[in-house]
Amino acid sequence: MKVVRTAAELDQEVANQRKNGQTIGFVPTMGALHVGHISLVNKCLTDGCYTVCSIFVNPTQFNDKNDLKNYPRMPEQDLALLEERGVHLVFMPSVEEMYPETDTRTFDFGSIDKVMEGAKRPGHFNGVAQVVSKLFTMVQPDKAYFGEKDFQQVAIINAMVKQHGFKVEIVRCPIVRDTDGLALSSRNMLLNAQQRKSAPTIYRALSDAKLLGTSTSIEEIKEKVMAQVNADSELEVEYFDVVDADSLQSLTSWEESNNIFGCIAVKVGAIRLIDNIRLK
Ligand SMILES: Nc1ncnc2c1ncn2[C@@H]1O[C@H](COP(=O)(O)OP(=O)(O)OP(=O)(O)O)[C@@H](O)[C@H]1O
Numbered sequence: 001m002k003v004v005r006t007a008a009e010l011d012q013e014v015a016n017q018r019k020n021g022q023t024i025g026f027v028p029t030m031g032a033l034h035v036g037h038i039s040l041v042n043k044c045l046t047d048g049c050y051t052v053c054s055i056f057v058n059p060t061q062f063n064d065k066n067d068l069k070n071y072p073r074m075p076e077q078d079l080a081l082l083e084e085r086g087v088h089l090v091f092m093p094s095v096e097e098m099y100p101e102t103d104t105r106t107f108d109f110g111s112i113d114k115v116m117e118g119a120k121r122p123g124h125f126n127g128v129a130q131v132v133s134k135l136f137t138m139v140q141p142d143k144a145y146f147g148e149k150d151f152q153q154v155a156i157i158n159a160m161v162k163q164h165g166f167k168v169e170i171v172r173c174p175i176v177r178d179t180d181g182l183a184l185s186s187r188n189m190l191l192n193a194q195q196r197k198s199a200p201t202i203y204r205a206l207s208d209a210k211l212l213g214t215s216t217s218i219e220e221i222k223e224k225v226m227a228q229v230n231a232d233s234e235l236e237v238e239y240f241d242v243v244d245a246d247s248l249q250s251l252t253s254w255e256e257s258n259n260i261f262g263c264i265a266v267k268v269g270a271i272r273l274i275d276n277i278r279l280k
C-alpha cells in the first residue's frame with residue numbers, strides 16, 4: 001500500500017495504474033475508520049478496482065467549530081486497517097494541499113440541499129461539494145463509493161456529478177450497523193457509556209415505524225418516532241422527515257411516491273447522529 005500526501009504524487013500513481021488498464025475506484029473518508037468504511041473498501045476491491053482511499057477531515061463542511069476540533073483522528077490505526085484490507089493507495093493531504101487558496105465556489109443543488117442536513121448544517125453540503133469535486137478532479141476515478149448512512153450526501157454527490165459532468169459512476173453502499181442496530185459512525189466513539197446505551201433507540205424507532213407500515217399515516221409515524229426517541233432522556237430528535245428518495249421533499253401521504261425514506265438526526269449530548277430507513 002502506498003501513502004501519498006500531495007496531489008502531484010497522487011496524480012503520478014493513478015496515471016501509472018490507468019496506463020496499465022486498471023479501473024480506478026475511489027473511497028473518500030474523513031478517517032477514524034470503522035467497519036462501515038471497510039464495507040465501501042471491500043466493495044471497491046471486489047469490483048476489481050485499483051482502490052484509492054482518501055483520509056481528510058475537510059474543514060469547509062463543518063458548520064460547528066467544536067465538531068471539527070473534536071472530530072476523531074487516528075491516522076496510524078486507519079493506515080494499518082487499510083493496509084490489512086489490501087487498499088492500493090491512500091491519499092492523506094494537509095489542509096494547505098487541498099486548499100492552497102480559500103475555496104470561494106458556491107454550489108446550488110436546488111431544493112435537495114435546503115432540507116434536513118442542509119437546513120440544520122448551513123454550508124455543510126457546499127463544503128462537501130467543494131472537497132469531493134476537488135478529490136474527483138485529482139483522482140479521476142471510474143467509480144466512487146458512498147455509504148447510504150449519509151443518505152442526503154449521496155443525492156448531493158449524484159447531483160454534482162450530473163451538473164459538473166464528472167465521468168464517474170457513483171456506487172451506493174448499504175448502511176452497516178452494530179449488533180444492537182446503531183448505524184456505525186466515527187462519531188459513535190465520542191459517546192459516553194450511557195449515551196452509547198441509549199443510541200440504539202434511534203434504529204429501534206425507525207424499525208418500529210417500518211413495521212407499522214403504510215396503513216399508518218405519515219403524520220402518526222412521525223409522532224411515534226419522535227416520541228419514542230425523545231422518551232430517552234439522553235436523546236433529542238433534531239428532525240425526523242419522511243421524504244421521497246429522489247426529490248428529498250417531505251411527504252404527507254404514502255400515495256405521493258413509491259420510494260419513501262424516513263431520515264432522522266438526533267442530538268446525543270453534544271454529538272449529532274443521523275440514520276435512515278426505507279419505509280416504502
Ligand atoms: N455505517 C455505515 N455504513 C455504510 N457506510 C458508511 C457508514 N458510516 C459511514 N459510511 C460512509 O463512509 C464514507 C465516509 O464517511 P465518514 O468518514 O464521514 O464517516 P462517518 O462514520 O460517516 O463519520 P461521521 O458520520 O461521524 O462523520 C461516507 O460515504 C459514509 O456514508
Ligand SMILES: CC(C)(CO)[C@@H](O)C(=O)[O-]
Nearest residue numbers: 028029030058128131150
Ligand atoms: C465524502 C466526505 C469524505 C467528504 O469530506 C465526507 O463528507 C464523508 O466522509 O462522508
Ligand code: BAL
Nearest residue numbers: 030061062124150153
Ligand atoms: N459523513 C458525513 C460527514 C460529516 O458529518 O461532516
